[in-house]
Amino acid sequence: MSNPFFNNTGPYKIDFLLEKIDLKIINKDINVTDIKDLFTASNGNITFFHSRKYSEFAKKTKASFCITNSSLKHLLPKSCIPIISDNILFTTSKITEIFYPDSVNDNFDDTVQNIEKTKYKEKVKLGKNILIGNNVKIGQNCSIGHNTIIEKNVEIGDNCSLGSNVIIRNSILKNNVHVLDGCVIGKKGFGFLPSQNKNIRYPQIGMVLIGDNCEIGCNSTIDRGSLSDTIIGRNTFLDNQIHIAHNVKIGDNCIIAGQVGFAGSSIIGDNVMIGGQAGVSGHLKIGNNVHIAGGSGVIKSISDNSKVMGYPAKELKKFLKDNK
Amino acid sequence: MSNPFFNNTGPYKIDFLLEKIDLKIINKDINVTDIKDLFTASNGNITFFHSRKYSEFAKKTKASFCITNSSLKHLLPKSCIPIISDNILFTTSKITEIFYPDSVNDNFDDTVQNIEKTKYKEKVKLGKNILIGNNVKIGQNCSIGHNTIIEKNVEIGDNCSLGSNVIIRNSILKNNVHVLDGCVIGKKGFGFLPSQNKNIRYPQIGMVLIGDNCEIGCNSTIDRGSLSDTIIGRNTFLDNQIHIAHNVKIGDNCIIAGQVGFAGSSIIGDNVMIGGQAGVSGHLKIGNNVHIAGGSGVIKSISDNSKVMGYPAKELKKFLKDNK
Amino acid sequence: MSNPFFNNTGPYKIDFLLEKIDLKIINKDINVTDIKDLFTASNGNITFFHSRKYSEFAKKTKASFCITNSSLKHLLPKSCIPIISDNILFTTSKITEIFYPDSVNDNFDDTVQNIEKTKYKEKVKLGKNILIGNNVKIGQNCSIGHNTIIEKNVEIGDNCSLGSNVIIRNSILKNNVHVLDGCVIGKKGFGFLPSQNKNIRYPQIGMVLIGDNCEIGCNSTIDRGSLSDTIIGRNTFLDNQIHIAHNVKIGDNCIIAGQVGFAGSSIIGDNVMIGGQAGVSGHLKIGNNVHIAGGSGVIKSISDNSKVMGYPAKELKKFLKDNK
Numbered sequence: 001m002s003n004p005f006f007n008n009t010g011p012y013k014i015d016f017l018l019e020k021i022d023l024k025i026i027n028k029d030i031n032v033t034d035i036k037d038l039f040t041a042s043n044g045n046i047t048f049f050h051s052r053k054y055s056e057f058a059k060k061t062k063a064s065f066c067i068t069n070s071s072l073k074h075l076l077p078k079s080c081i082p083i084i085s086d087n088i089l090f091t092t093s094k095i096t097e098i099f100y101p102d103s104v105n106d107n108f109d110d111t112v113q114n115i116e117k118t119k120y121k122e123k124v125k126l127g128k129n130i131l132i133g134n135n136v137k138i139g140q141n142c143s144i145g146h147n148t149i150i151e152k153n154v155e156i157g158d159n160c161s162l163g164s165n166v167i168i169r170n171s172i173l174k175n176n177v178h179v180l181d182g183c184v185i186g187k188k189g190f191g192f193l194p195s196q197n198k199n200i201r202y203p204q205i206g207m208v209l210i211g212d213n214c215e216i217g218c219n220s221t222i223d224r225g226s227l228s229d230t231i232i233g234r235n236t237f238l239d240n241q242i243h244i245a246h247n248v249k250i251g252d253n254c255i256i257a258g259q260v261g262f263a264g265s266s267i268i269g270d271n272v273m274i275g276g277q278a279g280v281s282g283h284l285k286i287g288n289n290v291h292i293a294g295g296s297g298v299i300k301s302i303s304d305n306s307k308v309m310g311y312p313a314k315e316l317k318k319f320l321k322d323n324k
Numbered sequence: 325m326s327n328p329f330f331n332n333t334g335p336y337k338i339d340f341l342l343e344k345i346d347l348k349i350i351n352k353d354i355n356v357t358d359i360k361d362l363f364t365a366s367n368g369n370i371t372f373f374h375s376r377k378y379s380e381f382a383k384k385t386k387a388s389f390c391i392t393n394s395s396l397k398h399l400l401p402k403s404c405i406p407i408i409s410d411n412i413l414f415t416t417s418k419i420t421e422i423f424y425p426d427s428v429n430d431n432f433d434d435t436v437q438n439i440e441k442t443k444y445k446e447k448v449k450l451g452k453n454i455l456i457g458n459n460v461k462i463g464q465n466c467s468i469g470h471n472t473i474i475e476k477n478v479e480i481g482d483n484c485s486l487g488s489n490v491i492i493r494n495s496i497l498k499n500n501v502h503v504l505d506g507c508v509i510g511k512k513g514f515g516f517l518p519s520q521n522k523n524i525r526y527p528q529i530g531m532v533l534i535g536d537n538c539e540i541g542c543n544s545t546i547d548r549g550s551l552s553d554t555i556i557g558r559n560t561f562l563d564n565q566i567h568i569a570h571n572v573k574i575g576d577n578c579i580i581a582g583q584v585g586f587a588g589s590s591i592i593g594d595n596v597m598i599g600g601q602a603g604v605s606g607h608l609k610i611g612n613n614v615h616i617a618g619g620s621g622v623i624k625s626i627s628d629n630s631k632v633m634g635y636p637a638k639e640l641k642k643f644l645k646d647n648k
Numbered sequence: 649m650s651n652p653f654f655n656n657t658g659p660y661k662i663d664f665l666l667e668k669i670d671l672k673i674i675n676k677d678i679n680v681t682d683i684k685d686l687f688t689a690s691n692g693n694i695t696f697f698h699s700r701k702y703s704e705f706a707k708k709t710k711a712s713f714c715i716t717n718s719s720l721k722h723l724l725p726k727s728c729i730p731i732i733s734d735n736i737l738f739t740t741s742k743i744t745e746i747f748y749p750d751s752v753n754d755n756f757d758d759t760v761q762n763i764e765k766t767k768y769k770e771k772v773k774l775g776k777n778i779l780i781g782n783n784v785k786i787g788q789n790c791s792i793g794h795n796t797i798i799e800k801n802v803e804i805g806d807n808c809s810l811g812s813n814v815i816i817r818n819s820i821l822k823n824n825v826h827v828l829d830g831c832v833i834g835k836k837g838f839g840f841l842p843s844q845n846k847n848i849r850y851p852q853i854g855m856v857l858i859g860d861n862c863e864i865g866c867n868s869t870i871d872r873g874s875l876s877d878t879i880i881g882r883n884t885f886l887d888n889q890i891h892i893a894h895n896v897k898i899g900d901n902c903i904i905a906g907q908v909g910f911a912g913s914s915i916i917g918d919n920v921m922i923g924g925q926a927g928v929s930g931h932l933k934i935g936n937n938v939h940i941a942g943g944s945g946v947i948k949s950i951s952d953n954s955k956v957m958g959y960p961a962k963e964l965k966k967f968l969k970d971n972k
Contacts, residue, residue, distance in 0.1 A: 106828065108775045108793035108812050127432045128455055131776055131794055145432035146455055146473055149794050149812055163511075164432050164473055164491050167812050167829050176522075180430065181491050181508045182543075184829045184866040187811075190887040196901055197883055198824075198861050213522050218508040218545045219830075221866045221888040221906075235521055239514040240545040241567050241585075243889050243906040243924075253520055258545075258567040259585045259603075261889075261907045261924050263942065276567075276585050277603040277621070279907075279925040279943050294587065295603050295621035295635050297925070297943035311635060311943050311959060312971055323636055451756045452779055469756035470779055470797055487835075488756050488797055488815050500846075504754065505815050505832045506867075537846050542832040542869045559845055563838040564869040565891050565909075577844055582869075582891040583909045583927075600891075600909050601927040601945070618911065619927050619945035619959050635959060647960055 004135075004153040005170045006100045006205045008034055014065060017046070021094045023085065032065060035096050037227055046095060049076065050088040067091045089202075090193055096203040096227075103203035106188045109133040109151035109169065115144070127164060145181065154186075163218070170224045171208040180240075182219040185210075189223040189230075189246025189264060202226060204246060211235070217242060217258065233270065245282070257294060269304065278313075291316070328459075328477040329494045330424045330529045332358055338389060341370070345418040347409065356389060359420050361551055370419060373400065374412040391415045413526075414517055420527040420551075427527035430512045433457040433475035433493065439468070451488060469505065478510075487542070494548045495532040504564075506543040509534075513547040513554075513570025513588060526550060528570060535559070541566060541582065557594065569606070581618060593628065602637075615640070652783075652801040653818045654748045654853045656682055662713060665694070669742045671733065680713060683744050685875055694743060697724065698736040715739050737850075738841055744851040744875075751851035754836045757781040757799035757817065763792070775812060793829065802834075811866070818872045819856040828888075830867040833858075837871040837878075837894025837912060850874060852894065859883070865890060865906065881918065893930070905942060917952065926961075939964070 011031040018025045033044040038054055041047040041063035048067040049058045058066070058075045066073075066080050073082035085091040097104055112131035115121065120132065125143040133152030138144075142156060145164030150156070155172045162168065163181035170186035179185065188204040206225020210232045216222070217240035224230055225247045232238075233252035243261040244250070250262075251270035260274050263282035272286060275294025280286065287304035297311035307316035310323075335355040342349045357368040362378055365371040365387035372391040373382045382390070382399045390397075390404050397406035409415040421428055436455040439445065444456065449467040457476030462468075466480060469488030474480070479496045486492065487505035494510035503509065512528040530549020534556045540546070541564035548554055549571045556562075557576035567585040568574070574586075575594035584598050587606035596610060599618025604610065611628035621635035631640040634647075659679040666673045681692040686702055689695040689711035696715040697706045706714070706723045714721075714728050721730035733739040745752055760779040763769065768780065773791040781800030786792075790804060793812030798804070803820045810816065811829035818834035827833065836852040854873020858880045864870070865888035872878055873895045880886075881900035891909040892898070898910075899918035908922050911930035920934060923942025928934065935952035945959035955964035958971075 106811070107773070107791045107809055110773070110775070112776065112794065114776075125431070125434070127434070128436065128438075129453065129777065129795075143431045146436065147453075147471055147795055147813075161431055163430070165471075165489060165813060180511060182506065182545075182830065182867070184888075187828060187866055190865060190885070190905065192885065194901070194903060199863075199883060199885055215523075217514065218511055219506070219543055219867055221830075223888070235523060237514070237516065237523055239567075239569075240508075240547070241565065241889065243887075245887075245906060245924075253518070255518060257514065257587065258569060259583070259907070263905065263924050275605075276569075276587050277601075277925070281923075281942055294605055294623075299942075449755070449758070451758070452760065452762075453777065467755045470760065471777075471795055485755055487754070489795075489813060504835060506830065506869075539847075541838065542835055543830070543867055559847060561838070561840065561847055563891075563893075564832075564871070565889065577842070579842060581838065581911065582893060583907070599929075600893075600911050601925075618929055618947075 003205065003207055004155070005207060006103050008099055009101060010034060010099050011044070012098065014046075017095055017098060018083065020098060021091060023083065023091065026081070026083075028081075030064065035092070035099050036063065038063070038066075043079075046083070047080075048088055048092040050092075067095070090200065093193065093200060093202050096205065100203055100205050103188075103205045104201045106169075109149075111152050112149065133169075139175065151186075157212075170206075171210065171222075173210045174212040174214075174234075176213045177210050178215040179210075180216060180218045180220075183216055183221070185216070185220075185222045186224045187221070189226055191226050191246060191264070206230060206247065208232075211252065214238075220244075239276070251288065293319075327529065327531055328479070329531060330427050332423055333425060334358060334423050335368070336422065338370075341419055341422060342407065344422060345415060347407065347415065350405070350407075352405075354388065359416070359423050360387065362387070362390075367403075370407070371404075372412055372416040374416075391419070411517075414524065417517060417524060417526050420529070424527055424529050427512075427529045428525045430493075433473075435476050436473065463499065475510075481536075494530075495534065497534045498536040498538075498558075500537045501534050502539045503534075504540060504542045504544075507540055507545070509540070509544075509546045510548045511545070513550055515550050515570060515588070530554060530571065532556075535576065538562075544568075563600070575612065617643075651853065651855055652803070653855060654751050656747055657749060658682060658747050659692075660746065662694075665743055665746060666731065668746060669739060671731065671739065674729070674731075676729075678712065683740070683747050684711065686711070686714075691727075694731070695728075696736055696740040698740075715743070735841075738848065741841060741848060741850050744853065748851055748853050751836075751853045752849045754817075757797075759800050760797065781817075787823065799834075805860075818854075819858065819870075821858045822860040822862075822882075824861045825858050826863045827858075828864060828866045828868075831864055831869070833864070833868075833870045834872045835869070837874055839874050839894060839912070854878060854895065856880075859900065862886075868892075887924070899936065941967075 011033045015025040038057035038061045045063045046065040047063035111134040115130040115132045127146035131149045137155045139158035143161040148166040151169035157175035159176045168185045186208045191202040193200040206229045211234035213235040215237045220242040222244040223246045231249040236254040239258040245264040247265040248262045250268040254272045256274045257276035259277045266284045268286045269288035271289045274292045278296040280298045285301040289305045291307040293309035296313040298313045309319040335357045339349040362381035362385045369387045370389040371387035435458040439454040439456045451470035455473045461479045463482035467485040472490040475493035481499035483500045492509045510532045515526040517524040530553045535558035537559040539561045544566040546568040547570045555573040560578040563582040569588040571589040572586045574592040578596045580598045581600035583601045590608045592610045593612035595613045598616045602620040604622045609625040613629045615631040617633035620637040622637040633643040659681045663673040686705035686709045693711045694713040695711035759782040763778040763780045775794035779797045785803045787806035791809040796814040799817035805823035807824045816833045834856045839850040841848040854877045859882035861883040863885045868890040870892040871894045879897040884902040887906040893912040895913040896910045898916040902920045904922045905924040907925045914932045916934045917936035919937045922940045926944040928946045933949040937953045939955040941957035944961040946961045957967040
């Protein structure tokens, strides 16, 4: 799915990029067209490689350039020119920012106008004081509540409803999606490079994708992805006050109760049920048909069909036995 | 208390209802006036009976019809005609929806107008951009903050204040109630029949009732009941970011700290104190004068005058001893 | 820092105050200029002393009067006249309310107007429908999103951004502060004297102070202090849905993940990292460079450089060993 939210300002000459970020130029007159991860990068792109965990992807990357360090560079294919950096993530962040200068902060969309002044006045069932940005797409038979803000380029399918006081940006909603009052969807993730006195915000150029038939409960927050997207599968229902961090991917037919939170980049399978106030740490894989009891704290990946409870979450039967 | 929020579109002939939901008609020319639970149903009503847990109520029900199954029907009195269904809750949901077609979704109230155009312009201390629906009742000496939305038929007593950015619907507030900024009160509960590809929303025709002298903290969410009501007793104070699910009943003089969550249908006594981030599972009974320590996860009912802590919550002294 | 938000309506004669709250007058024609805590009170002020924990401060207080009881009064210096009360906190609350009558409730600011009508129309990058109170100060190069409310006397530094649907009052923001969508900052704390039938709200005359370079995530709530201030240090980043109660002080360079909650009056050091959904009880001291794992419940103070996990939180290595 193409990303309508961030405009790639490239291509840039490689030496222009290196000079901009105070790295040594390499005297090559080559265009760099985009920045991508190791797996999705193609010829002409720049990528980054900062951990041996990704060696397999590094060996096969099609990128023309790769930000890396001296101890990893030998793993890259010959077609990929290494760019050596002391701080790979910082350099990656800076180059992303050159390509996508609007991706670091989340200032409000100043293209919005009252929806009454747009073609949607007739097409959508409208509340009062709705603001809508440039180039928003809204399908048939939708309803939008009072004071809701839909920022530029957002796409909303057919038969959707947004509640009142909703803020939505950088997001694509399929059909029959219901977003309830007070949600904030698509803001930048909590991603930055910590630094004394002034943290460095990491660019966040991903989207939020919400599948058919989903429901998102009141006052929930769903952050957009950084380089990949945050995804909610088909027919997944979220209760109130849920927090979903950047890059999280949730499967189909999940049921997630109130005040549950997900740290960044975890992947949740299909048909997963999660009780209220449970939390899932970052970078985990939760299998299909998993049940997580309310209040649990999940700090390890969970295989398919498991039932877990506790903090740290363990097999449900074991938890109940241990706590008799 | 009569419910001013949902309009009963009945009566309907029993065979009309059965035909509508693809059940076998019974060739009786009898009117059905309403759908109620086993206990509150009266002559002319239809009810449902899906678990032996409710056998005592079933034996005494005054309903004229009861959706049930073959193994339970013999428990009904002779005055009550069984309607056999493979999926009792689904059939109940469908019939509720016929009587109360507006009860399934929570689209914004399109009767609202700026309060400056109503009689409340002079009577209430008003912020800016307040929206108010048809037939809202507001008592003496009230104050309403900016951007707040009060949907149709809501009733607010004397000496109440609503903060800014509040959304309130399907609710009745007594006197001297304070609802702080950003609350969403009275939206439909998180109730549905899970189904692959497209969950089936269960109708939610209950209200939220808030007693005298209560305070509800910022960004909290209180869902209305499904068939019964969600109730907050007199002089109960809630801190910020609290979530109260449908049908929960909280007693008088309770103190509930920030980020606490209640799953559906639990009943909390009087003079209960609950520390921050604690969670209470569904369908529990918490007695009077109970203290629940912050962070606790309560998964069993608690008797009067107990002090508990932990996850799962246990007697406070035991918890402290176990965790020395 | 002087507090621009609450107007001291004093001085009052001591006998006027005592008569107002039904205490015995002392027949002294002396002015009382303000109410302060034992430590900050100066000559002419009234203070209160209700627990031996504060004996050292009591012995040295410069206050002219002190609300206390018979068993504590002998600890006061001769220069301080004891005012004996059966209910010290209640009496203190009542006298605070006489000096600061607006400090008990949080009714919306009725001085606000649309920012388009003010000098900030040209000076600030503005969204739609922004409301701004009297005497608000906004620095250079700021951005304010749609529907945001900035109440009277709030001060905002240079290069700050407020998101949309933000409510801010009784707060001072330094430079380069980012407050994201849906936050409520500066409302009164959850402080009151419990009383059957009608709790007595405790006056809350503190502020929220947010240091340079901070970020506050979406739908978070930060309450102002009661007698002291709630403080967020420099370059501290908060994720979404965080709750910070009154009088909490957080240091510099902290990183606090989603849905974390702090009960009142805790003091958090510098460079502290806290994982998602962790909770910190009230009146604790968390040292510098502390790491608190996600989901932890902290109920004791933590010394510098510790890493903790669990509920109750304990040393990280011990937690991991105990839970193998």
